[in-house]
Amino acid sequence: MPSETAAKVDIGALASLAGYHLRRASTAFAVDFARALHGTQIRQVPFAILSVVAANPGISQGAVGRALGIQRANMVTLVIELVDRDLVARSASNDDRRLVALALTAAGTATLAACLALIRAHEEAMLGPLSPLERRQLSALLGKIAERDFHTV
Amino acid sequence: MPSETAAKVDIGALASLAGYHLRRASTAFAVDFARALHGTQIRQVPFAILSVVAANPGISQGAVGRALGIQRANMVTLVIELVDRDLVARSASNDDRRLVALALTAAGTATLAACLALIRAHEEAMLGPLSPLERRQLSALLGKIAERDFHTV
């Protein structure tokens, strides 16, 4: 009987946990993000890096990681990917030769803009059921939660 | 100069994206969940399975997966882990011999209760900065977003 579709199962204690709903909503966004940006080959985390580098030309690799909650060790592979795709350029800092300075290439700037347009449409679709007031409320509430010491993007 | 602590870097366009804040908040919850339940060896996804099975004794493995957005293939390993730890018991359904019926063992019931107490404290800490009204608002808003066809936990 194919008419059994979605049986609406009771999820128990889970229903009262904010962490669970946060996880489901976040994953839903991630899935739709991947769908919306499939053509660009840009994923959520690399996009976040592009956004931070664009806002801070010459920023060090480590500083980008700290801003996004990405560990040093994991930044390496992510940056290499962006450099290999010619979206980000690396240069040695003169002041402190331990630092690697990052900046967007022309292609990186163009890609960021193109992605942003796709992401705006994706967000609009995902937030569809929310009024402008509710969207502001959501942002404010999430901000209060995540405004701490966290690691990890 | 160690006083540079958290340089408050501008994250650019990211700051206006609900998906980004959702991801950060969700990850923050996941990290603290792992910390709070470290002693129990129970992770977010296995806990979700325990919760659904507890609320629906005898439910099939596939139905649990559909309720939580976990794919059939991925349910297998997760259920095996819970069975190996004697938290969940499997039995063959009489009506439809393709189905595997799941139920909590006594140990599973006890573990679920113990985890829930730890999770309540963890949620209380994570939602600390939110008033009771704001918590209800957050739940309602997340519910509106995730109330769709999604897959994936």
Place this chain on the structure above:
DNA sequence: TATTGTTATACTCTATAACTATA
């Protein structure tokens, strides 16, 4: 000593494809 970037490695979660046994 402390920090940056790096390498190596492991674990969790998620995804797809193909197989079997039942229906």
Place this chain on the structure above:
DNA sequence: TATAGTTATAGAGTATAACAATA
């Protein structure tokens, strides 16, 4: 033919430890 469970495998994100170069 369709579904449930399974197996195998891969990709993405995140975690820790240890090393070299530099401060």
